[in-house]
Amino acid sequence: MKKVAAEPYRDIDFSRAKRGAVVKPEPGKTKISIRLDNAVLDYFRSAVDEAGGGNYQTLINDALLAYIHQHSVLDALRQVVREELALPKSGRGPTRRSTGRRTSASPVN
Incomplete structure (x- = not known):
């Protein structure tokens, strides 16, 4: 094992x-x-290298924010669809237009 010489004493003023x-x-x-898989770190570090520099931690943060925003939009869309499907039905049954088929009340051509 190689011995390392200690730095000579310096008088540093910390006042x-x-x-x-x-x-x-x-x-x-x-x-x-945080502990991340090596593959995750390698991916983001190489993405920074390919971009010519930057911070891989910022890329990870941006990816997590994009994930959150994507899921919040999907949750909002699901809620709208649920609300639309829960609207009370009118007294009429399905129409020829909505089903694409003739109903019994439709005239036959």
């Missing part, structure tokens, strides 16, 4: 130093730790 992050986090974002 005006401030505690906290070097880069302020964006409002509305939270730093977390």
